[in-house]
Amino acid sequence: MRVGFDMTPLASPHPPGVVRVAERLVAAVEEAGRLEVVRLVPEPGQGARAFRRTLPARVREEGLAGIHGLLSAFQPRGPGLRVQTIHECPWRHGVEENAGWRHRLWARVGPRLADAVVTPSQHTARDLGLRPREEGGKGCVVPWGVDARFAPDPPDGEIDEVLLGRYRLPERALVLCVGATRAKKNLAAVLHGVAALHARGAARVHLVVTGPDTPDLRRDLGLAQRLGLARFLSTPGPVEDEHLPGLLRLATAVPVLSHSEGFGLPALEAHACGTPAIVPAGGAAHEAAGPLALTCTADDPESVADALALAVERREDLRFELPDSVAGATWDRAAARIADLWEDLA
Numbered sequence: 579m580r581v582g583f584d585m586t587p588l589a590s591p592h593p594p595g596v597v598r599v600a601e602r603l604v605a606a607v608e609e610a611g612r613l614e615v616v617r618l619v620p621e622p623g624q625g626a627r628a629f630r631r632t633l634p635a636r637v638r639e640e641g642l643a644g645i646h647g648l649l650s651a652f653q654p655r656g657p658g659l660r661v662q663t664i665h666e667c668p669w670r671h672g673v674e675e676n677a678g679w680r681h682r683l684w685a686r687v688g689p690r691l692a693d694a695v696v697t698p699s700q701h702t703a704r705d706l707g708l709r710p711r712e713e714g715g716k717g718c719v720v721p722w723g724v725d726a727r728f729a730p731d732p733p734d735g736e737i738d739e740v741l742l743g744r745y746r747l748p749e750r751a752l753v754l755c756v757g758a759t760r761a762k763k764n765l766a767a768v769l770h771g772v773a774a775l776h777a778r779g780a781a782r783v784h785l786v787v788t789g790p791d792t793p794d795l796r797r798d799l800g801l802a803q804r805l806g807l808a809r810f811l812s813t814p815g816p817v818e819d820e821h822l823p824g825l826l827r828l829a830t831a832v833p834v835l836s837h838s839e840g841f842g843l844p845a846l847e848a849h850a851c852g853t854p855a856i857v858p859a860g861g862a863a864h865e866a867a868g869p870l871a872l873t874c875t876a877d878d879p880e881s882v883a884d885a886l887a888l889a890v891e892r893r894e895d896l897r898f899e900l901p902d903s904v905a906g907a908t909w910d911r912a913a914a915r916i917a918d919l920w921e922d923l924a
Contacts, residue, residue, distance in 0.1 A: 580614040581920055582642045582658075583607075586629065586649060589620045593676070594757060595843050596665060599698075599722055600648045606723070606913035613917050616640055626651065634658075643924055644693070646916070650684035654691045659923050662692040666840025666862070667705040668762065673838040675762045689716055693923055696720050696916075698841040701862035711922070718919050721866065722841055723909035728823045730852035730901050738824040745814040745825075750784045751890055754829035754853075756822070756844040759789035764876060765798045767835045771874075771882025773805040778883065781890055783830065785811045826851040831889035834863040835876040842866040849904045852897040856885040870896065870903045 587600040608615045618636060620629035633645055634656025644659030652662050664685055669677040685706060689695045695716050697703045709715025732738050758765040765787060772785060802811050817825060832848035833856040842863025845855035849867050857863040859873035874885040
C-alpha cells in the first residue's frame, strides 16, 4: 500500500519535538516495509497551505491510498484517506504557545473530516474527547518512541564526562532541563523547587538549561538571580543532538514540569538513559515515562523539592531499573501501530 506522508514539519519551523517525531516515525515506517512510504515535501519557499492544495493531484498521480498528516492541519478535499495528527491541546491547560485560532480550528473540525486521528497519548485524546476506533470512533493513540542511542551506557570508546568540559558544567548533581527556554516549559517551577531544596540545607544541585536564548529564558534568569541560584545555573545554549544521550546519563534528574505536554519525549529519553524524570502526576509526561517517574505538584515548590531530593537519593538505584521499564517504547512499535491503522482503514 502506497501512503503519502506530509513532511511539512521538516520544511518549515516547528518545535524540536515535532521535528524529531516526523523524522524518526517516518523513517521507522519506511524501515518496517509494511507500507510503501511516499514523502511529500513542499518546494523551497512554498507555504504549507499552498503545498497542501497540491496533494489531491499527488494522490491521483502516484496512486496513493491517502495522506498521513503529521500535524493537525491537512488537506480536507480530494481523493484518498486522510489521517490527522494532533500532538497536544495547550489551550486546555492555559497555555498560549501553539494555541492560535488555526490550531484550535483544526483540533475542532479536523476530527470530523479525517478518517482517523492520531494522538501520542491518552491524555491528548481525552483533551479532544476522542473515542477510540475500537469503540467506533476515530481516535488512535500511538505513543512515540525512543532511539536506541538513549541507553544507560555510552557506546564503546565514548566517555560521557568529556561533555562536562565541552559545555562547561561542574562535577555536581546536575538537574537537566531540556529545551526549557520557552514559557510553556515552566522552568520557574524548577527554580522555585531548587531554591526550596537548598533552603533545607540538603545537597546542592546544579541546573542546566539547554536551548536558545529567548525572552522567556532571560525572564527566568532574573528569577534565578532573585532566588540566589545564579551560581547554580548553566545555560550552554542548544546542544548537539548526538550529545543529548550523554548529558541525560550525566544528569541526576530531568524535570519535565511543562504547563502543557502532548507526550513528553525528554521524560521517556531520560528513563531510557537510566536517569529519573520528574513530572506532574497524571499528565502526558507521566503517561510517557511510566510508573517509575517521580511525580510532584508543579506549582508547589516543596513538592518539587521532595522529588528532587528523592532523585538525588535514588539516582544510582534506578539506573538500570528505569531503562527496563520503558524497553518497549520504540519507534518500531510506533511504526507498527501506524501500519496497523492504515491496513485497517484500507
